[in-house]
Amino acid sequence: MLTEKLNQIKKFYRRHRRLPSYSEMLKLFGFSSKNAVFKVVQKFIDEGLIKKDGNKLSPTSRFFALPLLGNIKAGFPILAEEDHSYLTLDEYLIGDPQSSFLLKVSGDSLIGIGIFDGDIVIIEQKKNANTGDVVLAQIDREWTLKILRKGYLEAANPKYPPFYPHQELQIFGVVKAVVRKFN
């Protein structure tokens, strides 16, 4: 089966974060001739799962990304094979990997905008932000995650008052995305 071989390659890619070489696939598939591997790989290339990159192989986005289906509409056959695009969450959510980091959120001060306790936010480091941005900031030397307003910080939860700095309000980064895992 061909999809079984694809899964073996995907498994290898997940473990090693690189595609196996032809001789590695040889062992992987249990073949005894590299040409057999060559022909299998050619099929994956034809299907657009792998591509040639110089004299090497590299995976296409279809290889490792997940299919993204459109909106749910009543009675709509969302699982139809068309109009897929393929998405990597890292690529989708992280704009500038160099200046970004993740932060585990604690507290309920941002539940109004759907950031819950235990969520992970992607923060892009920068020293200034726009009003309305969710920022990681130090207000009077205390770290916090809040919405930036003109000269103060605001929670997204009616039970918290606005936060006016007594001395200092310093911005360290802007929240670009949230991520939550269930269970």
Next chain:
Amino acid sequence: MLTEKLNQIKKFYRRHRRLPSYSEMLKLFGFSSKNAVFKVVQKFIDEGLIKKDGNKLSPTSRFFALPLLGNIKAGFPILAEEDHSYLTLDEYLIGDPQSSFLLKVSGDSLIGIGIFDGDIVIIEQKKNANTGDVVLAQIDREWTLKILRKGYLEAANPKYPPFYPHQELQIFGVVKAVVRKFN
């Protein structure tokens, strides 16, 4: 500078989804001897950014993953270099890539559990789920995303009533994670 070379390799990895070979790095760095590259790579190996994998190179998780910082606590120096772990969002959020797909959410029926209009959910395909799971289901032939209860579906928004099936309630998958991008 060494970090500049690392960024060049990262850039290459993002474009090609594989590490460059020594001769490719040669061009990348502007060197004229492969040995110079060899020594640079050795440093990255020493730092744990790249590792040897057979007779090939492969990136470690520190190479492409983002640092995850702990919870924010008042006054806590979260940016201290210690107790980092490194996280790939894809690996963190997607348990079984083979059976998962993404779905763009429309509607406000799940705002109570922090799933908003425009969010993307990661769905794992399966035909049965536990009570309390957020499921992708077909209720009387209409697709929907709701919370599964005993024999019916429920929104997470007081403005919607429970959804009892007239004929049929079929489950297609379980929501394992949500993801939201700001701006």
Next chain:
DNA sequence: TTGCAAAGTGAACAACTGTTTACTATACTG
């Protein structure tokens, strides 16, 4: 200025890369 480690050059090497060719076994179609 001297001494020395770090950084880079250049050439050589065996091992492995992907690819090709020629041939055989297998499976399927009419």
Next chain:
DNA sequence: CAGTATAGTAAACAGTTGTTCACTTTGCAA
């Protein structure tokens, strides 16, 4: 059954791989 496309074997090949050795250049501390 025969005919033929598909799948796999075996061996050979040039180009590239990562690695090593000997040497030169650069930068920096004493």
